[in-house]
Amino acid sequence: MKRYYSEQLLNDINQRIDISDIVSETVKLTRKGNRYWGLCPFHQEKTPSFSVAPDKNLFYCFGCHAGGNIFTYIMKRDGLDFAEAVEVLAGRAGVALELNEGRSKREDEIKKRVLEVNQAAAQFFNQMLCQSTNPLEYIKGRGVNLDTIKQFQLGYALDSWNALEEYLLKKGFDQHYIKLSGLIKRGKTNRYYDLFRNRIIFPIAGYDGRIVGFGGRVMDDSLPKYLNTPETDIYSKRKHLYGLHQARDSIRKENQVFLVEGYMDCIKMHQNGIRNCVATLGTAFTNEQGVLLRRYAEKVVIIYDGDEAGQRETLQAAQVLQEQDLKVDVLTLPAGKDPDDYLELHGKEEFLHYIQNNKVTYLEFKIDRYINKAQEMNLETQKDIINRVKSDINALNSEIERDYYIKYLAQKLGLEQGLVYREIRAKKRDILLISKNKTSKYRDNIEYGNYSLEEKILAAMLKDPGVYSRIQDTIGSDFISDPGYRELIPLCSHRGQLQQLIKAEDEKISNRAARLEFIMEDIAEIDLVQIDNFISRVSMARAKKLQQILYDKLEILKTEGDFNSIMKFIFEIDTILNETREGGYR
Numbered sequence: 001m002k003r004y005y006s007e008q009l010l011n012d013i014n015q016r017i018d019i020s021d022i023v024s025e026t027v028k029l030t031r032k033g034n035r036y037w038g039l040c041p042f043h044q045e046k047t048p049s050f051s052v053a054p055d056k057n058l059f060y061c062f063g064c065h066a067g068g069n070i071f072t073y074i075m076k077r078d079g080l081d082f083a084e085a086v087e088v089l090a091g092r093a094g095v096a097l098e099l100n101e102g103r104s105k106r107e108d109e110i111k112k113r114v115l116e117v118n119q120a121a122a123q124f125f126n127q128m129l130c131q132s133t134n135p136l137e138y139i140k141g142r143g144v145n146l147d148t149i150k151q152f153q154l155g156y157a158l159d160s161w162n163a164l165e166e167y168l169l170k171k172g173f174d175q176h177y178i179k180l181s182g183l184i185k186r187g188k189t190n191r192y193y194d195l196f197r198n199r200i201i202f203p204i205a206g207y208d209g210r211i212v213g214f215g216g217r218v219m220d221d222s223l224p225k226y227l228n229t230p231e232t233d234i235y236s237k238r239k240h241l242y243g244l245h246q247a248r249d250s251i252r253k254e255n256q257v258f259l260v261e262g263y264m265d266c267i268k269m270h271q272n273g274i275r276n277c278v279a280t281l282g283t284a285f286t287n288e289q290g291v292l293l294r295r296y297a298e299k300v301v302i303i304y305d306g307d308e309a310g311q312r313e314t315l316q317a318a319q320v321l322q323e324q325d326l327k328v329d330v331l332t333l334p335a336g337k338d339p340d341d342y343l344e345l346h347g348k349e350e351f352l353h354y355i356q357n358n359k360v361t362y363l364e365f366k367i368d369r370y371i372n373k374a375q376e377m378n379l380e381t382q383k384d385i386i387n388r389v390k391s392d393i394n395a396l397n398s399e400i401e402r403d404y405y406i407k408y409l410a411q412k413l414g415l416e417q418g419l420v421y422r423e424i425r426a427k428k429r430d431i432l433l434i435s436k437n438k439t440s441k442y443r444d445n446i447e448y449g450n451y452s453l454e455e456k457i458l459a460a461m462l463k464d465p466g467v468y469s470r471i472q473d474t475i476g477s478d479f480i481s482d483p484g485y486r487e488l489i490p491l492c493s494h495r496g497q498l499q500q501l502i503k504a505e506d507e508k509i510s511n512r513a514a515r516l517e518f519i520m521e522d523i524a525e526i527d528l529v530q531i532d533n534f535i536s537r538v539s540m541a542r543a544k545k546l547q548q549i550l551y552d553k554l555e556i557l558k559t560e561g562d563f564n565s566i567m568k569f570i571f572e573i574d575t576i577l578n579e580t581r582e583g584g585y586r
C-alpha cells in the first residue's frame with residue numbers, strides 16, 4: 001500500500017512541533033539573535049556550526065551542509081524513513097494519522113503482532129542457548145563471549161520439529177501471526193513445523209532494535225549452512241543490515257562503516273571494540289542498503305572474503321555504494337582469511353592498523369580486479385581494461401586524482417603513461433562542447449557567512465522576480481556550478497516555494513533549499529548594477545572559453561586534419577559566430 005500524507009497533515013504536525021525542542025534532545029543549543037547554535041549531531045566538530053531557525057522551523061549546518069525541516073531532521077538523526085518520521089512526529093504532536101494516511105490500521109496490527117512473536121521467539125532461542133551445553137560450547141569455541149551473546153541476543157533452535165511453535169502457542173500467541181512471522185512452515189502433510197532446527201540463531205534487528213527476522217547457522221557441515229526467515233510483512237533482506245542497531249551510534253560518530261559478509265565477522269568486530277560494523281544478509285548488496293548506510297556515514301570500507309565470490313561481491317557492493325556518493329575503500333584479506341580469523345590472531349589494534357595500511361580505493365580495486373582476472377595481457381585485454389575504467393576516471397572531480405589513476409593504470413598495464421592518458425581522454429577533444437566541470441562537493445569550501453557570489457546571486461533571484469527573469473533571459477541557469485542548485489532553480493522561481501522543496505525524497509535539494517533560506521536572511525540586498533556586472537562577467541568567461549576551445553581544435557586540425565574536417569570546422573565557427581551575435585550573451 002502506497003503511503004500518502006496530505007500537505008494539510010504535514011503542516012499540522014510542523015506547526016505543533018518546535019524544531020529547537022527536537023534538536024535540544026541531543027544537542028545543547030545556545031541562542032544568538034534569532035537563531036540557535038550548537039555542535040552538529042551529523043559531523044564531528046569542536047565549535048558550533050549547526051544552526052536552528054525557530055521562526056522557519058528549519059535547521060542548517062554550516063560545516064557539513066545538512067539542512068532541512070523537522071521531518072528530515074528526525075530521519076537523519078534516528079535513521080528513519082519518511083513514513084516512520086511522520087509516525088513519530090505525529091505521535092509527538094498529538095495529530096492522529098487518518099486511516100487512509102500512512103499505513104492502515106490493519107497493517108499496523110499485523111506488524112505489531114509479528115514483532116511480538118519475534119521478540120518472544122528471540123527470548124526462547126536465547127534461553128535455549130544458555131541451557132544447552134553443546135551449542136554454548138560451540139559458540140564459545142568460536143570465541144564469542146557471554147556479553148556478546150547477550151548484546152546480539154544469540155540463540156539456539158532445539159533439534160525438534162515444533163518446540164518453538166508449542167512454546168509460542170502456550171504463551172498465547174495466535175497461530176496466524178506465528179505463520180506470518182515465517183518461523184513455522186507448512187509441510188507436505190499440511191502440518192506446520194519449526195523453520196529452524198538445531199541451529200545457532202542470529203536475530204536480525206531493525207534500526208530501532210526491534211527484531212524483524214532471524215538467521216540460523218548449522219554447527220557442522222550440513223547444508224544449507226545458513227537459513228533466513230523468508231520475506232515477511234516486516235522483514236526484507238534487501239532492506240536490512242545485520243548489526244545496524246548496535247552499530248549506528250558508532251558509525252555516526254566515526255563517519256565510517258565497515259561492511260563485512262558474515263554474522264560472525266560482524267559480531268567479532270563488535271566484541272573487539274570495532275563497533276562501526278554491519279554485515280550484509282547473504283545477498284547482493286542492494287540500493288536500499290546503500291541508502292540506509294548513507295544516512296549514517298560518508299565513508300565505507302568493504303571487508304569481504306578474499307576468495308573469488310567475495311571479490312565479485314565486493315565490486316558489486318562498491319559500485320552500489322559509490323553511486324550513493326559514499327567514499328568507498330576496499331580491504332582484501334589474505335586468501336582464506338576472514339575478519340574473524342584476523343582478529344582472533346592479532347587483536348583490534350593490529351587489525352585497524354592492517355586496514356589502514358592495506359585498504360585501497362574503489363577505483364584501485366576495480367583496476368586490480370580486472371588485471372588479476374585477465375588470462376593474459378595482450379593488446380585486446382589492455383584496451384578492454386582501459387575501456388572498463390575510462391568513465392570512472394573521466395568522472396573524477398580533480399585533475400590530480402585523474403593523473404594518479406592514469407599513472408596507476410599505466411604502471412599496472414605496463415604501458416607508457418602518455419599513451420594511457422590519450423586513450424582515456426580520447427574523444428573528448430573531438431566534441432565541440434563547453435564542458436560542464438563537475439564541481440567538488442560543497443562540503444569543504446563554504447562556511448557560515450562565507451557565501452559564494454553564485455549563492456548570493458541565487459538568493460537575489462529568489463527574492464526578486466525581476467532579478468530572476470533578468471538572469472534567466474540572459475545567461476540562463478548554466479552559470480550555476482553546484483549540481484544541487486542547478487536542479488533546484490528550475491523547480492523554484494520564488495522564495496515562497498523553497499519550503500516545499502524541503503522534502504524527504506531528495507536530500508541534496510533539501511540541504512540547498514534550507515541553506516538558501518538562511519542565506520536570504522543573512523545577506524543584504526544586491527543592487528542591479530552588481531547583477532549586471534555578474535551577467536557580463538559570466539558572458540565574457542563563456543566567450544573566452546569558447547575561443548580557447550576553437551583555438552585548441554584548430555591546433556589539432558593543423559597537424560592532423562584533412563581538407564574535409566577543416567571545411568567542417570570553418571562552418572562550425574561561422575555558426576557559432578552567428579549565434580553569438582544574435583543571442584547576445586550566449
Ligand SMILES: [Zn+2]
Pocket residue numbers: 040041042043050061062063064065066
Ligand atoms: Zn554538520
